[in-house]
Amino acid sequence: MKAIILFGHGARDIRWREPFDRLAGLWRSQHPGIPVELAFLEMMQPSLEEAVAALAALGAKSITVVPVFFGQGGHLRNDFPALLKECQAQFTAVTLSATPAVGEDLAVLQAIVDFGARAL
Numbered sequence: 001m002k003a004i005i006l007f008g009h010g011a012r013d014i015r016w017r018e019p020f021d022r023l024a025g026l027w028r029s030q031h032p033g034i035p036v037e038l039a040f041l042e043m044m045q046p047s048l049e050e051a052v053a054a055l056a057a058l059g060a061k062s063i064t065v066v067p068v069f070f071g072q073g074g075h076l077r078n079d080f081p082a083l084l085k086e087c088q089a090q091f092t093a094v095t096l097s098a099t100p101a102v103g104e105d106l107a108v109l110q111a112i113v114d115f116g117a118r119a120l
Contacts, residue, residue: 001035001058001059001060001061001062002034002060002061002062002063002064003034003035003036003037003055003058003060003062003063003064004027004034004035004036004037004063004064004065004066005036005037005038005039005048005051005052005055005063005064005065005066006020006023006024006027006036006037006038006039006066006068007038007039007040007041007048007051007065007066007067007068007069007080008020008038008039008040008041008044008067008068008069009040009041009042009069009075010040010041010042010043010044011043011044012043014044016044017038017040017044020038020068021038023068024036024037024038035055035058035060037051037054037055038051039051039052039065041075041079041080041083048065048083048084048087049083049086049087049090052087052090052091052094052096053091055094056091056093056094060094061093061094061095062094062095062097063094063095063096063097064097064098064099065084065096065097065098065099066098066099066102067080067098067099067100067101067102068101068102069101069102069103070101070102070103071101071103071104072100072101072104076101080098084096084098
């Protein structure tokens, strides 16, 4: 089974995660056959390890991690690869892969431009 993790930074204010919860809800309604979990780098739960464990417990054999970050800063260049490597070492029966940050995708950038244009 394939699954997806939407991976964000995390914040002290619990309201910060509300768009992530909505994003996961959209995924579930549009892709009901592919499980999704949220995961956060810091300050929020679940962690990447916890999200991988939850999906592995459901039978996921292939998990794609989507960094919901605007760009490839230090967290994605340094911290994230180390976390992904640790998870792969712990969950050897699961194949883990990652996409670039969502902000690197032209369609995402265009959606932001379109959002701004609608605001005018």
